[in-house]
Amino acid sequence: MNQMQPIKTATYGQLPVAVYNSNETMGRAAALDAREIINAAIAKKGVANIIIATGNSQLTFLRALRDLSGIDWSKVNVFHMDEYLGIDPEHKASFPKFLRQHFLNVVKPRAFYPVPGQPEDVDQACRDYEALLKEHPADMVAMGWGENGHIAFNDPPYANFNDPVWVKVIALAEASRVQQVGEGHFASLEEVPTHAITLTIPALLAPRRILCIVPEARKADAAQVCLTGPITEDHPGSILRQVNNAQLYLDQDSAAKVL
Numbered sequence: 001m002n003q004m005q006p007i008k009t010a011t012y013g014q015l016p017v018a019v020y021n022s023n024e025t026m027g028r029a030a031a032l033d034a035r036e037i038i039n040a041a042i043a044k045k046g047v048a049n050i051i052i053a054t055g056n057s058q059l060t061f062l063r064a065l066r067d068l069s070g071i072d073w074s075k076v077n078v079f080h081m082d083e084y085l086g087i088d089p090e091h092k093a094s095f096p097k098f099l100r101q102h103f104l105n106v107v108k109p110r111a112f113y114p115v116p117g118q119p120e121d122v123d124q125a126c127r128d129y130e131a132l133l134k135e136h137p138a139d140m141v142a143m144g145w146g147e148n149g150h151i152a153f154n155d156p157p158y159a160n161f162n163d164p165v166w167v168k169v170i171a172l173a174e175a176s177r178v179q180q181v182g183e184g185h186f187a188s189l190e191e192v193p194t195h196a197i198t199l200t201i202p203a204l205l206a207p208r209r210i211l212c213i214v215p216e217a218r219k220a221d222a223a224q225v226c227l228t229g230p231i232t233e234d235h236p237g238s239i240l241r242q243v244n245n246a247q248l249y250l251d252q253d254s255a256a257k258v259l
Contacts, residue, residue, distance in 0.1 A: 004025055004028055004029035006018035006019055006020050006029070007020065007252070008259050010259055012227045012228070012241050013231075013241030013242060014241060014242060014243060014244050014246075015227075015243075015246055015247075016246075016247055016248070017227070017250060017259070018247070018248070018249055018250070019250045019251065019255040019259050020249065020250070020251050020252075021251070021252060022252070023060050023215040023216065023251045023253075024060050024064075025251075026060065026213070026215055026249050026251045027059075027060025027061040027063070027213070029249060030065075030211050030213050030249045031061055031065040032068070033211060033247070034050075034061075034065055034140060034142060034211060035065070035068050035070060035071055037139055037140045037208075037209050037211075038050065038071055038076060038139065038140065039071065040139075041139040041140075042075045042076075046075065047075050047076070048075060048076045048077070048139050048140075049076075049077045049136040049137060049138045049139055050077070050078055050079070050138060050139060050140045050141070050142070050207075051078075051079045051080060051081060051133075051140070051141040051142070051199070051204075051207060052078060052080055052081075052103070052141075052142050053080070053081055053142060053143045053152070053213075054080065054081075054095040054099060055144060055183065056183045057214065057215055057216055058142070058213060059102060060215065061142060061213045061249075062102050062103045063102065063103075065103075065107075066102075066103050066106050066107055071107075073107040073108055073110070074109070074110050075110055076109045076110055077109065077111045078099075078109045078111070078112045078113070079112075079113050079132070079133060079138065080095060080096070080114065080115060081095075081115070081143065081152040081153075081198065081199045082095060082115055082152045082153045082196050082197060082199065083095050083114070083115040083116065083196060083197055084117055084193040084195075084196050085117065085169060085193055085195040085196055085197055086117065086118060086193055086195075087117045087118070087193055088117075088118075089118070092185060093180065093185035096112075096115070096117075099112070099114075100112075115129060115167075115197050115199075116129075117197070119197075122169055122197070125197065126165065126167040126168055126169065127167070129166075129167045129197075130166040130167045133166055133167070133199070133203060133206075134166070137206070137208075138206065138207035138208070139207060139209065140207055140208065141204055141209075141210050142213060143204060143210065143211070143212050143213070144213055144219075145214045145226060146175075146176055146179060146222065146237075147175060147218055147219060147222055148175040148176065148179075148222065149222045149225055149226050149234075149235035149238065150176060150236050150237070151204055151236050152198045152200075152204060153170050153172060153176065153196045153198035154198060154200060154201050154204075154236050155170065155171075155172060155173035155176050155236075156233060156234045156235065156236065157173075157234070158170050158171060158173070159233045159236040160200065160233065161201050161236075161239055162202070163201055165200060166199060166200055166203035166206075167197060167199055167200065167203065168197070168198065168200055169195055169197055169198075170196055170198050171194060171195055172192070172193070172194055172195060172196055174189075177189055177192040177194075180192050201236060201239060205239070205243055207245075208245060209245055209246075209247075210240065210245055210246035210247070211247055212237070212240060212247065212248045212249065213249045214248065214249065214250055214254050215249075215250065215251040215253065215254050216254055217253040217254065217256065219253075219254040220253065220254050220255070220257045221257065222237065223250060223254050223255060223257065223258055224257040224258050226238045226240070226241075227241070227248075228258060
């Protein structure tokens with residue numbers, strides 16, 4: 001797919017897995033693949049629609065994609081996956097703020113559609129964002145797995161592989177809230193919001209291509225259980241083993257327990 005060669009490859013179910021020698025190499029390899037997908041969409045229909053994730057584990061990918069030449073960002077619409085409910089948009093943990101700081105302010109895409117954190121009508125906000133996603137079918141989603149195997153904020157036990165909606169309010173599992181403190185986004189567990197608006201699993205599986213980017217030793221348990229355990233909503237990331245449009249990127253640390 002590109003010149004960044006993995007040191008190991010494998011397939012789990014229908015999911016191809018590539019392991020790279022470092023987080024940085026992994027991020028650049030995923031970014032090069034993303035560029036191919038984006039440019040193919042622009043060539044075919046004049047515009048690309050992408051969904052991207054936030055979080056520290058996505059930084060090497062986002063920075064590599066940001067710094068690549070050869071993408072006409074004026075023809076790219078950007079969506080993202082989730083936002084804490086009730087958070088100040090200027091809080092350092094706000095996901096749109098994170099994306100603007102690390103990515104959007106540099107690439108200046110055609111449009112950015114943030115998931116609202118303080119909507120007046122939460123149910124209507126969810127319906128509106130779902131409508132936006134369906135009006136702009138995504139060519140690519142770049143996601144990660146949480147330390148408990150979640151995708152976006154679809155945490156066990158609330159994740160639903162057959163969710164009837166694409167966007168909803170979800171209660172955050174304590175494991176996810178603890179992870180946010182561990183990543184330095186909040187000073188204490190009490191500061192982490194208890195609910196968020198998230199894209200559901202059907203929405204995350206709808207894009208034409210799925211790039212799942214999972215580096216770092218703290219994700220080794222999630223990689224192990226999602227790849228070798230049962231395919232279950234207790235480990236939402238495991239669903240990627242049943243789709244034919246996904247690719248998993250690991251580094252040596254995150255792959256330590258599986259390859």
